[in-house]
Amino acid sequence: MSILIKGVLLCAPNKHGLVDIYIEDNTIVEVSSAGKINVEAEHVVDGSNHIAFAGLINAHTHAAMTLFRGYADDLPLHEWLTNKIWPLEARLDAETVYWATRLACIEMIRTGTTTFNDMYFFMEDVAKAVRDSGIRAVLSYGFIDLFDEEKREVEIKRTENFVRFVEGLGCSRVKAAVGPHAIYTVSRDGLIWAKEYADEKGLILHIHLSETKKEVEECQKEYGESPVKYLDSIGFLGKNVVAAHAVWVSDNDAQILGRRGVSIAHCPVSNMKLGVGRAMPYQTLRNVGVNIALGTDGCASNNNLDMIEEMKVAALLHKMSGDPTVLNAHEALAMGSVNGAIALGINSGRIEEGAVADIVLMDTRSSRHVPGYNAISDLVYSSTAAQIDTVICDGRFVMKNGVIESEAEVLDKVKKLAFDLVGRESN
Amino acid sequence: MSILIKGVLLCAPNKHGLVDIYIEDNTIVEVSSAGKINVEAEHVVDGSNHIAFAGLINAHTHAAMTLFRGYADDLPLHEWLTNKIWPLEARLDAETVYWATRLACIEMIRTGTTTFNDMYFFMEDVAKAVRDSGIRAVLSYGFIDLFDEEKREVEIKRTENFVRFVEGLGCSRVKAAVGPHAIYTVSRDGLIWAKEYADEKGLILHIHLSETKKEVEECQKEYGESPVKYLDSIGFLGKNVVAAHAVWVSDNDAQILGRRGVSIAHCPVSNMKLGVGRAMPYQTLRNVGVNIALGTDGCASNNNLDMIEEMKVAALLHKMSGDPTVLNAHEALAMGSVNGAIALGINSGRIEEGAVADIVLMDTRSSRHVPGYNAISDLVYSSTAAQIDTVICDGRFVMKNGVIESEAEVLDKVKKLAFDLVGRESN
Structure with missing residues (x-):
C-alpha cells in the first residue's frame, strides 16, 4: 500500500513547514517541500487545512x-x-x-x-x-x-x-x-x-x-x-x-x-x-x-x-x-x-524518511487555531484532540475522515460488560 | 419562542437524572422527569445520547x-x-x-x-x-x-x-x-x-x-x-x-x-x-x-x-x-x-424553573463517556468540549447540531486582521 499526503503543515519539535509525505508499506519514504513529490500513490490525502504530527x-x-x-x-x-x-x-x-x-x-x-x-x-x-x-x-x-x-x-x-x-x-x-x-x-x-x-x-x-x-x-x-x-x-x-x-x-x-x-x-x-x-x-x-x-x-x-x-x-x-x-x-x-x-526502542515518533509511518492529521479549521501564528503552540496549548480526523499507523489508515471501523459496536459492548462487572444497571 | 428538550440526562452539582426541559421565551418554565412534559413547542430537541448542563x-x-x-x-x-x-x-x-x-x-x-x-x-x-x-x-x-x-x-x-x-x-x-x-x-x-x-x-x-x-x-x-x-x-x-x-x-x-x-x-x-x-x-x-x-x-x-x-x-x-x-x-x-x-449577579448557572434558559447539550456517544457510571465525573474529568453540539442562550439556539452561523466568515476575518496587526504573512 502507498499513501501520499499533499501539502500538509508538518509540526515537529523545533521544525515546521508545508510538506508532502510519501509512505510505502509501513515506512515513510520521502518528506519534501509541498508540491515536490510526484508519484502515483494508491491513496492521496489532501493535507490542506491540516497539521501533521508524529503519532x-x-x-x-x-x-x-x-x-x-x-x-x-x-x-x-x-x-x-x-x-x-x-x-x-x-x-x-x-x-x-x-x-x-x-x-x-x-x-x-x-x-x-x-x-x-x-x-x-x-x-x-x-x-x-x-x-x-x-x-x-x-x-x-x-x-x-x-x-x-x-x-x-x-x-x-x-x-x-x-x-x-x-x-x-x-x-x-x-x-x-x-x-x-x-x-x-x-x-x-x-x-x-x-x-x-x-x-x-x-x-x-x-x-x-x-x-x-x-x-x-x-x-x-x-x-x-x-x-x-x-x-x-x-x-x-x-x-x-x-x-x-x-x-x-x-x-x-x-x-x-x-x-x-x-x-x-x-x-x-x-x-x-x-x-x-x-x-x-x-x-x-x-x-x-x-x-x-x-x-x-x-x-x-x-x-x-x-x-x-x-x-x-x-x-x-x-x-x-x-x-x-x-x-x-x-x-x-x-x-x-x-x-x-x-x-x-521503536523507530517512530518522527515524521522522517525511514521511520515507520505513524502519522496524525488534525483539522485546523477551528477558532482554536486562529490566528495561527505558531502551529506548535496551537497544537499543545489550544487545540482539542477532537480535531484529529485521520490517523495512520504502520502505513495503514486506522481512522480516516473521522471514521474508525466498528467503533459503535465496541462502545456498546464495553458498556454492557462494564455494568455487568460492577453489578449495576446502565442508564 | 418555545423549546422542549425531551429525555436528556441533566448534570448539575449533586444532582442528575433523565428529564424534560421546557423553555418559553428566555426562561426555563419547567423541568420534570423524562416523559412528563406534554406541551406543543416550536422546537423539540431529542435529548437522547446527550447530557444537559447549565451554560x-x-x-x-x-x-x-x-x-x-x-x-x-x-x-x-x-x-x-x-x-x-x-x-x-x-x-x-x-x-x-x-x-x-x-x-x-x-x-x-x-x-x-x-x-x-x-x-x-x-x-x-x-x-x-x-x-x-x-x-x-x-x-x-x-x-x-x-x-x-x-x-x-x-x-x-x-x-x-x-x-x-x-x-x-x-x-x-x-x-x-x-x-x-x-x-x-x-x-x-x-x-x-x-x-x-x-x-x-x-x-x-x-x-x-x-x-x-x-x-x-x-x-x-x-x-x-x-x-x-x-x-x-x-x-x-x-x-x-x-x-x-x-x-x-x-x-x-x-x-x-x-x-x-x-x-x-x-x-x-x-x-x-x-x-x-x-x-x-x-x-x-x-x-x-x-x-x-x-x-x-x-x-x-x-x-x-x-x-x-x-x-x-x-x-x-x-x-x-x-x-x-x-x-x-x-x-x-x-x-x-x-x-x-x-x-x-445573574439568574443563570442552573437548569431550574425560573432561571434564564442558558443550556448546553453534549453528545455522549464517545469513548470518553463509556462505561458511563458517573455523568458528572465523565463531564469534568474525561470529556472534551468538542462533543458539545447544541447551545441555547437566553432561550435561543446559538449553536444547533454543531452549526454556528457565520463561523467560517469570522475565522477568516480574524486571521486577516491579526496578521495585519503583527505585520506578518499568514500561512
Whole structure:
C-alpha cells in the first residue's frame, strides 16, 4: 500500500513547514517541500487545512482500565485502590479485558496516539485487541509476587508464556516487555529475574517507580535507601528501563537515573488527580540527561487517554513553580512523541524518511487555531484532540475522515460488560 | 419562542437524572422527569445520547485577546507583557477588537460557555460583538489611570460613557460593569471613584487582585499592607466585587474577602502557564465562605477559552497538594456554572424553573463517556468540549447540531486582521 499526503503543515519539535509525505508499506519514504513529490500513490490525502504530527506515544498506561472510568473519583489513594479498584480487578475476565482494551485503542486513535506502553493482566487478550485495532503497543504482564517464592514461580511462568505468545502472534506492531510492577509488590529475586530475562530477550523493563512519598519512606525503612538506589544496587537500572512516575526522586536519584540511561514515563494528570503531593522534578531530571516521555496512566486515575491534554498539563505543571520558560511547547511535543519512541526502542515518533509511518492529521479549521501564528503552540496549548480526523499507523489508515471501523459496536459492548462487572444497571 | 428538550440526562452539582426541559421565551418554565412534559413547542430537541448542563460562566477573561493566541508563549512574564503583548495592544483598533471578540464568542459557544466577564478596551465594540453573537456578558472598560489625575478624568469619562452606551444598547444579555484594572495601575482616588460609581449604578466591580508575588510585595512596600487589606481600608470590597486570580492571599486576606462577600474568579490555567509560583489557596478561601468562580483569562495566557478544560485543571491543581478529595467533580462544575452566576449577579448557572434558559447539550456517544457510571465525573474529568453540539442562550439556539452561523466568515476575518496587526504573512 502507498499513501501520499499533499501539502500538509508538518509540526515537529523545533521544525515546521508545508510538506508532502510519501509512505510505502509501513515506512515513510520521502518528506519534501509541498508540491515536490510526484508519484502515483494508491491513496492521496489532501493535507490542506491540516497539521501533521508524529503519532503520539503514551509511555505508561493500563489500557483496560477504561472499564473503571468514573467509577470512583476524588477518594483517598488507599481507599480508592483497596475498596474500589482492586475488588473489581479481582473479577475481571479475558473477554472484558479484550473489549476494554479495544475501547482504549479507539480512544487513543481519536486522540492521536499510535503507540502505548501497557502493563496489566490477561495480556494475551490485550495483545489480540492491539492487533485487531491496528495500532502499536509494548505490552507487559504485571508481575506481582508479593515477596512469596511460590507466587514468583507462577509470575515467571506467566511472563515467559506471554513473551512466547507475542512471539507467536506474528504482529510487528505488538512487542512484549517485562513488567515487574513495583519494588513494593515484587521481591528482590523477582526484580533480578525480570532484569536478567529482559536483557537476555532484548526487551523493555516497565516498572512503577517512586510514585508516592509512602513508597520512598517504606523503602528507606526496609532497605535503608531510596527506591532508585535500591534498584541500582541490584543492577536493575539500564537503558531498557521505562520507569513510570518518578515523582519522589532526589537529586542523587536523578543522577543515577541519568547515568544508567533510564527513561521516565511522566504522568502529570494522574499524579495530580491522585494527589501524590508534588511535581516530578522535571528540570533536575532533564538537566542530568534523563529521557522523559509522557503517559496518561490508566483511566481510573486520569480519566481519559488524551495525550494532547497530557502535553498541555505537563507544561502547566512545571511552569507553575514560577518559571514560565520551563517546558515549552516544543519540549511538550517531544515528550509526547520522539521521547516515547526512544523510551520504547521503536523507530517512530518522527515524521522522517525511514521511520515507520505513524502519522496524525488534525483539522485546523477551528477558532482554536486562529490566528495561527505558531502551529506548535496551537497544537499543545489550544487545540482539542477532537480535531484529529485521520490517523495512520504502520502505513495503514486506522481512522480516516473521522471514521474508525466498528467503533459503535465496541462502545456498546464495553458498556454492557462494564455494568455487568460492577453489578449495576446502565442508564 | 418555545423549546422542549425531551429525555436528556441533566448534570448539575449533586444532582442528575433523565428529564424534560421546557423553555418559553428566555426562561426555563419547567423541568420534570423524562416523559412528563406534554406541551406543543416550536422546537423539540431529542435529548437522547446527550447530557444537559447549565451554560458555563467564564468569570474572568479578555475576549479580544484571541488575537494574541500563540503569538508569544513560554516567556518570562515581564518580557511577555512589555515586549510582546503591550506593543500589539497599542496598535489595536475598534474593528479588530469587534471581530476578535466575535471569534471568542464562537469559541465559548463551542465549549459550552454562555456568559463571560470581560475587561478590555474598545468596549463598545465588544458589546456589539456580544449582542451579535447571541451570548451573555458582563463588560467593563479596563480603567487604568497610572496614578495620574488627568488620565483619571479621562478614564472616568470613558467608563461613564461605556455604561451609558450599554444602557442605550437595549440588549438584556449585555451588562456593563466597572473595571478598575488593578491596585498597581489605578490610583486610590480612581479605585474609590470606581467603587462609589459601581455602588450607585448597581454594577459589578471587576478587578485583578494579588495575581503575583511582586504585586503583593510592592503593595506592602508602598502602603504597608497587602492588596486585600489596602482595598478593604479604602472601603472597596463588597458583594459586587469580582476579584480575578487571588493567588497570593494570606489567611488574613481570605478572612477579609469572606467577610466582605467578595467573589473570586480563579484562573488556574493562566496562573500555571504564566508561572505565578503557587496555587490560589483554594481550601482556605472555601473554608471562610468565599464564592469561587472560574475563568480562563485571555487567550494570550491560556491559550483557549475552554471552560471544560479549566474545570479539570482546577481540580487537578488543588488535589496535587496531596489530598485527592479536594475539589471534586461536583465542586468543579459548580465553580464553572452557578458560582459564576452568583459572582456576576445573574439568574443563570442552573437548569431550574425560573432561571434564564442558558443550556448546553453534549453528545455522549464517545469513548470518553463509556462505561458511563458517573455523568458528572465523565463531564469534568474525561470529556472534551468538542462533543458539545447544541447551545441555547437566553432561550435561543446559538449553536444547533454543531452549526454556528457565520463561523467560517469570522475565522477568516480574524486571521486577516491579526496578521495585519503583527505585520506578518499568514500561512
